[in-house]
Amino acid sequence: MNYYAIKAIYRYEMARMFRTAVQSIIAPVLSTSLYFVIFGSAIGSRITEIDGISYGAFIAPGLVMLSIMTESISNSSFAIYFPKFTGTIFEVLSAPVSYGEVLLGYVGAAATKSVIIGSIILATASLFVDIEIAHPLFMIAFLLLICVSFCLFGFILGLWATGWEKLTIVPTLIIMPLTFLGGTFYSISMLPPVWQTISLFNPVVYLISGFRWTFYDNADVGIGLSLGVTVGFLIVCLLTVRWIFKTGYRLRS
Amino acid sequence: MCSMISIKTLTKTYAGGFEALKDVSLEIDQGEIFALLGPNGAGKTTLINVVCGIVNASSGEVLVDGSDIVSDYRLTRSKIGLVPQELPSESFETVWNTCCFSRGLFGRPADSKHLERVLKSLSLWDKKDTVSMQLSGGMKRRVLIAKALAHEPEILFLDEPTAGVDVELRQDMWNVVTSLRDQGVTVILTTHYIEEAEQLADRVGVINHGEIILVEEKAKLMRDMGKKQLVLHLQKPLVDIPSQLSSYDLGLSKDQRDLTYTYDTKRQSTGITALLSDLRTVGIYFNDLQTSQSSLEDIFVDLVNEGR
Numbered sequence: 262m263n264y265y266a267i268k269a270i271y272r273y274e275m276a277r278m279f280r281t282a283v284q285s286i287i288a289p290v291l292s293t294s295l296y297f298v299i300f301g302s303a304i305g306s307r308i309t310e311i312d313g314i315s316y317g318a319f320i321a322p323g324l325v326m327l328s329i330m331t332e333s334i335s336n337s338s339f340a341i342y343f344p345k346f347t348g349t350i351f352e353v354l355s356a357p358v359s360y361g362e363v364l365l366g367y368v369g370a371a372a373t374k375s376v377i378i379g380s381i382i383l384a385t386a387s388l389f390v391d392i393e394i395a396h397p398l399f400m401i402a403f404l405l406l407i408c409v410s411f412c413l414f415g416f417i418l419g420l421w422a423t424g425w426e427k428l429t430i431v432p433t434l435i436i437m438p439l440t441f442l443g444g445t446f447y448s449i450s451m452l453p454p455v456w457q458t459i460s461l462f463n464p465v466v467y468l469i470s471g472f473r474w475t476f477y478d479n480a481d482v483g484i485g486l487s488l489g490v491t492v493g494f495l496i497v498c499l500l501t502v503r504w505i506f507k508t509g510y511r512l513r514s
Numbered sequence: 515m516c517s518m519i520s521i522k523t524l525t526k527t528y529a530g531g532f533e534a535l536k537d538v539s540l541e542i543d544q545g546e547i548f549a550l551l552g553p554n555g556a557g558k559t560t561l562i563n564v565v566c567g568i569v570n571a572s573s574g575e576v577l578v579d580g581s582d583i584v585s586d587y588r589l590t591r592s593k594i595g596l597v598p599q600e601l602p603s604e605s606f607e608t609v610w611n612t613c614c615f616s617r618g619l620f621g622r623p624a625d626s627k628h629l630e631r632v633l634k635s636l637s638l639w640d641k642k643d644t645v646s647m648q649l650s651g652g653m654k655r656r657v658l659i660a661k662a663l664a665h666e667p668e669i670l671f672l673d674e675p676t677a678g679v680d681v682e683l684r685q686d687m688w689n690v691v692t693s694l695r696d697q698g699v700t701v702i703l704t705t706h707y708i709e710e711a712e713q714l715a716d717r718v719g720v721i722n723h724g725e726i727i728l729v730e731e732k733a734k735l736m737r738d739m740g741k742k743q744l745v746l747h748l749q750k751p752l753v754d755i756p757s758q759l760s761s762y763d764l765g766l767s768k769d770q771r772d773l774t775y776t777y778d779t780k781r782q783s784t785g786i787t788a789l790l791s792d793l794r795t796v797g798i799y800f801n802d803l804q805t806s807q808s809s810l811e812d813i814f815v816d817l818v819n820e821g822r
């Protein structure tokens with residue numbers, strides 16, 4: 262195991278995060294705070310409780326999820342795409358590192374950033390609404406699992422992208438709509454039956470539902486199913502990254 | 515001398531069907547400076563990239579210090595430093611941080627003394643806290659060399675390292691390369707400046723259309739393939755070369771003032787004495803004379819043109 266390489270990549274990426282703290286940390290915290298102000302306070306005060314939970318508190322897990330999913334994808338895709346764009350990727354490709362070590366460095370750093378951002382947003386949310394965490398260990402496990410999974414997904418996106426447009430198209434046109442339609446701001450049970458069925462084809466529903474369960478012991482779908490979908494997504498991402506490194510797809514000619 | 519890099523029947527065909535390397539076999543000795551010359555698109559960079567692990571070979575075998583570059587990639591890559599042809603830089607990182615990153619990436623623990631030595635040898639020490647984007651092209655080139663040397667490689671690939679750099683840096687570079695060779699580092703250099711290869715290389719390889727067309731010791735190459743010329747500055751312009759001198763390989767300059775005789779130093783007799791005598795016989799006299807030897811560049815151009 263090349264621990265020095267993992268450490269070098271990890272430290273390098275973390276340094277990039279602190280160098281761009283405004284973009285990396287303050288921007289997502291500010292946008293989430295605005296969601297709380299608008300949806301939680303202004304609009305939320307006119308919405309009745311959902312499953313016995315105030316609307317502001319109900320949306321908190323969904324907003325954390327929204328932020329960590331978009332930040333995970335953005336951080337890790339940029340982390341690997343930028344060296345490809347500038348040409349500095351040659352150094353990683355010619356270094357004595359395995360793909361697992363490259364992943365630990367890049368995805369580890371991106372996931373750390375996401376966990377930090379998620380924690381800050383959670384702390385920010387607690388300033389606006391009363392948050393209870395019914396299953397703290399599950400909450401941490403879910404948070405880590407989703408951060409790592411979406412960082413892996415972002416890493417794949419960064420490897421696949423051949424231009425800046427491709428890098429932003431998936432988060433903007435696929436992830437964002439799926440997240441907004443995945444129960445961030447509402448319970449699936451509030452939808453008409455047809456849309457409830459359609460929503461079950463949205464994988465993000467399971468992630469948000471599972472994460473919300475860790476807070477309020479209340480979920481749209483079973484926790485086992487949520488966990489299964491999340492772990493399944495992680496495995497699919499891991500296998501895809503493994504295939505990319507084995508074949509050199511868009512990395513090695 | 516033992517072989518540091520052993521390339522056997524290496525081929526590389528890109529996805530589009532372009533055959534960049536055709537059955538390339540090459541041995542590079544430990545501690546030598548090997549200059550790989552070839553025109554644009556000849557396959558120099560592809561060959562380097564295969565050895566460094568950036569490009570996958572289509573077939574063939576590459577051993578670095580006896581280890582296979584695929585099955586023993588950790589061992590082989592840790593011995594190699596690469597200075598690429600382009601100038602990719604981590605724009606927002608300081609020189610020091612980017613060198614520390616390179617050292618760690620290649621599995622070496624932090625060693626600020628070594629990095630200090632490397633940066634000083636490349637006149638980069640006073641720039642160590644400067645971010646790459648604020649450096650000139652020449653300075654960025656130095657940083658790339660420093661990064662390649664950060665992990666103390668046993669083999670250094672320099673892919674056109676002095677392209678677009680000033681005379682001072684080129685001289686610094688040459689000093690660094692010579693000093694590395696003295697320390698036992700094997701240096702593989704590709705360059706368009708044949709003068710550079712002539713100055714530095716122990717051996718020269720010429721690649722064209724993906725094939726190695728020649729590998730030879732530089733001194734032997736210049737001795738065997740080089741031609742010598744004797745230039746005579748005539749007292750009076752000469753309209754035509756007299757038929758009595760047709761047995762000599764003679765050329766007349768446009769101003770009809772210089773007569774050039776090309777001869778082979780390997781022959782038992784150069785023919786100079788006979789030529790001077792025959793010139794006197796036909797009444798051609800000269801004020802001055804000089805001899806010159808063809809450069810590595812002349813030899814390279816001849817070789818590449820032969821392959822066309």
